[in-house]
Amino acid sequence: MRLVVEGLRAAYGHREVVSEVDLCAEPGSVTAIVGPNGCGKSTLLRCVARLHRPTAGRVTVGGTDVWQRAPRHVARDLALLPQSPSAPEAITVAGLVAHGRHPHQGLFRQWSREDEAAARDALAATGVADLAGRRVDRLSGGQRQRCWLAMILAQDTPVVLLDEPTSALDLGHQVEVLSLIRKIARKRNRTVVMVVHDLAAAARYADRLIAMRDGRVTAEGPPAEILTGELVKRLYGVEADILSAPGDGSPVVVARPEEGATTSSPGN
């Protein structure tokens, strides 16, 4: 299903943080939203996920407005992995993943064959089937993040939203999780939209970049086309060189030290 955002505006109180944003994400692709802190990218994702009510504009999935439908029905089309999700104390991996099936269940439909199949498939696809009986709070950060992805996958939604899925991970796990996300989009034809802090990672794993500043989209398109030193300067206010990765030619961002900037003073 296509995810389309049209003329979206959102505010906290009287302060508008998202202004007139349009975007479109296609099935089978990964779209990364990037931008400096406070640019409105997380709020945009929250509006799409139905966590924050926009002041204007529309969010549609497969042609229907998510704000016009029952929350439970939207939850069958759209899943979100929050930035730092919290799990109940002592829950096991199997228990966590099973909860992803909630939107498909009811009082007399507590664990159908489809629930069973979807949960098993999600565990296998994310490589955590062996951990099913383990406690989530005893796993490493990388393993835990794969378990959360399994829960989102078990929800079996055409659209998957991720809020900084790799912010707490080391380089190895970052690569592992981002590769998995791209695989999910490609193989399962999911529409994946993620907010990412790391511009280099976004450039490497996303099919499309959406660059935001001050609540507006300043550039969008394939990373190799839109990622320039000028864009980095506009987004973050730093000079940067864009190199080409030796392997696949994807853009690599190398920031230049600020001219005249002093190194951190002692005692500070």
Place this chain on the structure above:
Amino acid sequence: MKPPDSLALRFGSRSVLLPKRATAVALSIVVLLLLATAASVAVGNGRTVGWRAVEALLGGENAFARRTVFDYRLPRVVAGAVAGAALGLAGCLTQTLARNRLATPDLVGVNDGATVGVLITVLGSTTASIGAWWAGPLGAVIAAAAVVAVAGGLGTAGYRVLVVGLALSVTIDAVTDLVLARQPVDVARGVWGWTIGNLNARGYEVATPVLLGLAVLVPPALLASRKLNVLRFGDDTAATLGVVPGRWRLYALAVAVGLAGLAVGIGGPIAFVAMAAPILATRLAGTARVPIVTAALSGALLVVCADTLGRAFGPVEVPVGVLASLLGGPFLLWVLLSRKDS
């Protein structure tokens, strides 16, 4: 792959999950509750004690013993069990809502509101008997509504509601004392016994309506338990799983307030049961899901046992509320000081 420790029962397109450990624990508590009932009717004054009373309970022929057991002792046990179940269930709901094991209905002013409600009806009547069980839930609802209104809504973490509840319940508590202080000594003494939690002379006349109230409120509580399981993941995750947090929180709080109010209407504000029963239930049934049923059964067992103990030693009866507080203090320390590591 199945949710851990559970049995999926399927009938065509319908399916029900039966948690294995929780079911075994619930059945065991039912057995214990029956044993406690037998022990409770066996304790008392006069000749109908011990085996003679149990024999009458099980269908013995002695007419006098039967009257003592079925007309005086069993009604009190049933009243206690019903109050305990309501408290345990209410406590389970509030603890899950606040994500805090110390969050009980009394903290949002429910007990004090219910107490004042019953007190006012007692003092307004000429008979000065504590029959107005319905004033309990009414007072509880008014107090809880006042607390939520002053706090300006439930909020997300519930801390605001708890702090406002603490402040208001101290005020309402003072109203109780003020009202009592202005009564003649004999009236005040009779009513005071009830304000500390007492099952003395409570029977079917209060247990039956409250049991009906419980029958109305338990299905919504069970319905809410599936949503509460999801709410444990935090508001954002719950919302994206289709559970609107504010709506279900208010719903569960309303059910909890109603239950706690009913319980106070029976036995007065019996302390600690609402806190202890859900904690006990979690330890026994595991943390995989919100232990709604086990918490209710544990509450019933705790109150019946406390009431039996209070009558077992010496000629003077110790009110169940006093005994619950006496046992509850060490229990609270145990909860706070013991770290659970498996």
